[in-house]
Amino acid sequence: MPVGSQIPIAEGLFTWPASDPALIGAQCRNCEAVAFPSRETCPRCGAISMHRNELPREGNLWTWTSQGFRPKEPFCGDLLGTGAQPWFVGLVELGGRIRIESILHNVAEQELAIGMPLKLTVIPFRTSDSGDTVITFAFEPAPHITTSDSTEAAHV
Template sequence: MQSWKPVAEDLFTWPAEQPSLIAGRCSDCAAMAFPLRAGCPRCGGTEIRRELLEREGVLWSWTSQGFRPKAPFTGNLLGAGGDLWYVGLVEIGGEIRIESLLTGVTEAELEFGMPLRLTVIPFHTDDAGDTIAAFAFEPAATSESADV
């Protein structure tokens, strides 16, 4: 039986009905970093607490691409005909901004400050036939939890 697996460990909670991104908060200076890492990028502290980020955020900025990234990229992000795909900077909780794929949007729909919600999307299929899952953000108004 094929299953869904996260693209990387400790990136987001999976499997989960309501997946969350996994960040780290420094015990010394309270800085938050995503993805989770062993040391603080601000002060160099090594006592990092694992913290789940809120599932909703707002679009801070974005860009589009209409070409496949170079190797070793293995994702299937482009639709038939070479459609554009979008990458955004999403602010979460007024505290941290993260880069993410944007899904379920067109260029005409994108606007600064639009509410977004975390979702899980298929990234590619591995040699065993399992779906490798990645996180993305989609418009909050049309979001439904992943049912995979």
């Protein structure tokens, strides 16, 4: 792999390389539960009948919180820079079937609203010792998507 490539933070977490990445989840053939990240056994019924599937790339903000300080070790990302500005983490509901914890990217606190439409993106997380950009997934505002009216949630 040439130096300066983009590499995923973990294999099998999202499709990469891809022009339109998707999170890789799994769905139980027995009870239809959806899991992320992908796994072999069902978190609901315990069956060993999970099959890999790509999760929806768009969803809605179910809840969120802010953090104004760098995470404690073993966090090794550069994505926050050196400033102490708040950054946001949210639960994003995808297709009414699963909620994914994610960094919220390209959004200001005053823009965050329960139910707001979000879309999947990838962002730089850190630079590896070999000079590669390690990327991770995040969600950012998607104003063209219609919000769902399915959730009752709150800012925590």
